[in-house]
Amino acid sequence: MKTEISFLGVKFDNPIVLASGILGVTAASMKRCIDLGAGGVTIKSLSMEPREGHVNPTMAGYDNYFLNAVGLSNPGVKEGVKEIIKFKKMCSAPIIGSIFGGSVEEFGETAEIICESPIDILEINISCPNVKEEFGSPYAYDPKAAAAITKKVKEATSKHNIPVSTKLSPNAWNITEIAKACKEAGADAVTAVNTVSGMTIDTSFQTPLLTNKSGGVSGPALKPIAVKAVWDVYDACNMPIIATGGVTSGDDAIEMMLAGGELVGVGSAVFWRGPEVFKIIVDEMKQYMTNNNIDSLASIIGKAHTS
């Protein structure tokens, strides 16, 4: 039974990767996800300067959804690079870098720095829904802006032969247009999707729960939205996809691959099923393979489109 996936030339033992923003603050926390069964990890998004992020509460978990507005806290790309180097000393699993910035130039500068570290792939986070006051609407809502950033980052990555995946927003009504624009600008893949905008109001205090008021919804509530986004991008663009959004079980991960995902991002599932969720999902996928006489997971990518 083959769970290995070769994605943009990088070999993953299994398609389940830690999604950016959950747990991935330090080398040790990412290594722990590998030990607990993940095929690869994505570091929490890094920026040029350190950021403390939003004031708590920044996260809340419910039965069917998770809401966060962490506000892109990170120690800055120079400190982040140290964690990436340390991770690569601790294990050989692939690591996906992740960057964001306030301008096209800043994305470029940050990419230049992170490309000096041993990342296998670089994800461009243009889709965080929780920093609107500071940065304006995400670049992921506008094909021109998304393309400009992708192109700028590619200038840095191509010198190091590091493939790039641009992370898309489910809030964009024209997600396939954005994906196409990114592809034309040189994106090797897209990550679909980031969280969708949402809000929870505490009825006792009669005020939004998150200090940022608005947040990003992940978990089961996001899954059908993510499946549709992956499906549409696969149909429209014929490009590799890291399918992310609401995956908490092996069956969810299989669904994402059938829609067209080559890798499957898992993040807030940790809230419901603990950090062991990576191995649990991979085991459930193996069970599916046995039950359905599937020899290699790679064979089911996009398969729902042909039936």
Next chain:
Amino acid sequence: MKPTIVKILNIEEEAENVLTFTLDYPALNSRPGQFVMLWLPGVDMKPFSIASDDGKELKLSIFKVKKFTTALFEAKIGDKVGVTGPFGNPYSWKQGAHVLAVGGGYGSAPLAYLINEAKKDDCTFDLFIGARRKNLLLYSNKFPEEFTHIATDDGSEGHTGYVTEILEEKIKKLSSKDKKRAVVYVCGPELMEVAAAKVSQKYNIPSQISVERFMKCGFGVCGQCCIDDTGEPMCIQGPVLSGEHALSLPEFGKYHRTKAGAVEKY
């Protein structure tokens, strides 16, 4: 993980700049060493160790530090706060153990809860409290004098020097029978915790240390409190670790991470 909104039933002064808040929280089902997150809408949400939970009321002894605690100190009886938790790995003990509880600064809060619960299991105890000066001592009058041992940096009360020094003196005086049933429980500034863990190790007494790291969520998702080199989140795997495990971590007593996630040395 929806916050439970509860009323403040009582507020009393405990020490200089320390207030104990009694909250109307039935059936929290916490254990000593665990913590809750306290939410003041529009201000912040912060972790606090539990000072007492009798199944009806939750008590938190809180030291005034910055913005959040300043806002909390302005709260009045009858005001509401949000609570999530209880979170984290608690202290544990065996029936009839001898509890050597070592609190530095404001670390006595969870230790008082531990002592009161362990007493129900026929445990005996000694409480060691250290502070910079007399007025900052937390819970110095909560338990009988014969079991309360005090150290201050300036000698304004008790032994002049470190709390770990009076811990070591006491351990030396323990009968071999008492030594066998002794466990050291520690909560306080990290360098004091390292010293206490080492003293325990020196006399072959097991220890349990409360290791604090910057926390956002409290339930193992944000990754902010993961410790090197195991990557264990301290909000779940901690805060209470065995002294041996804590001493084996390259981060313990050496550095921690800031709110942004950057390494900061002690």
